[in-house]
Amino acid sequence: MCGRFTITRRDGNSIAAELGVPADSFVDYRPRYNLAPMQKHFIVRIKYENREVIPATWGLVKSGAKDASMAAKCINARSETVEARPAFRDAFQKRRCVVPADGFFEWSGPKTARQPAWFHREDSRLVLFAGLYEAWQKEPSVWETTFTIITTAANAVVGQYHDRMPVILADRDADDWMDPRAADPLALKRLLVPAPADLLIATPVSPKINNVHNDSPELLEPAGQTLR
Structure with a gap:
C-alpha cells in the first residue's frame, strides 16, 4: 500500500520544469515531508493535450457522493481490480492522473516500535505515482x-518491508496513462507493474514520521543503513 509520501523540493519551479508544466503551476507550493491521507496535495492530468496541475485531496470520493465518509478507505486502488471495483471503475475509464512525489514510506518491526523507511530515488528525481481522480460537490457550489x-506487487527492495507498493510510471508512459481519449483503457493496465528493483533505495528514518502532525526536514535524517 501507500499511506504516506513526500515531495521535498524547496523550489516549485524545478518541479514544474521536471513535470513539463507552466512555472506558475506551483505558486502556493511548499515542501511536504510526511504527507498523509485526507490532506491536500496536487495531481497532474492531461487537458487539451497538455499537462495541467490541479490541487486535490488524498482519498477518492465519487462524483455523486453525498459525503466523504468513504475517502479514507479509498486512498489506494489495487491494480489487479481497479477497472472493476465500483469505487474506481468510472475514474479508471475517464479520469487517470499522476501524483508527483519524491518518496514514500513503509514500516517494519513490532507495533510498539515501528521503524519507518523512506523509499526514494538516489538521484532525488521525482517519482510519478499512477492515480485516479474525481470531483464531488462538497457543499452547494463548492x-x-x-x-x-x-x-501493485512490491519489487525486491520494497518487498523487504511490505508486499505492495505504489505504481511508479516512467515519464514516457505518464502521458499514455493520463490520456483521457485512450481508446482502450484496459490496455493501459500493462503499465501497472512493479518499478525496477534498482529505481529506489530505502533509508531508515525518524519514527517521528509515525505522527501525521510532524512535517519537517529532520524527519528524513538517516536512522540506519540504506538498503539497495
Whole structure:
C-alpha cells in the first residue's frame, strides 16, 4: 500500500520544469515531508493535450457522493481490480492522473516500535505515482477534486518491508496513462507493474514520521543503513 509520501523540493519551479508544466503551476507550493491521507496535495492530468496541475485531496470520493465518509478507505486502488471495483471503475475509464512525489514510506518491526523507511530515488528525481481522480460537490457550489494512488506487487527492495507498493510510471508512459481519449483503457493496465528493483533505495528514518502532525526536514535524517 501507500499511506504516506513526500515531495521535498524547496523550489516549485524545478518541479514544474521536471513535470513539463507552466512555472506558475506551483505558486502556493511548499515542501511536504510526511504527507498523509485526507490532506491536500496536487495531481497532474492531461487537458487539451497538455499537462495541467490541479490541487486535490488524498482519498477518492465519487462524483455523486453525498459525503466523504468513504475517502479514507479509498486512498489506494489495487491494480489487479481497479477497472472493476465500483469505487474506481468510472475514474479508471475517464479520469487517470499522476501524483508527483519524491518518496514514500513503509514500516517494519513490532507495533510498539515501528521503524519507518523512506523509499526514494538516489538521484532525488521525482517519482510519478499512477492515480485516479474525481470531483464531488462538497457543499452547494463548492467542488473538491480528490485522488487515489494505484498499488501493485512490491519489487525486491520494497518487498523487504511490505508486499505492495505504489505504481511508479516512467515519464514516457505518464502521458499514455493520463490520456483521457485512450481508446482502450484496459490496455493501459500493462503499465501497472512493479518499478525496477534498482529505481529506489530505502533509508531508515525518524519514527517521528509515525505522527501525521510532524512535517519537517529532520524527519528524513538517516536512522540506519540504506538498503539497495
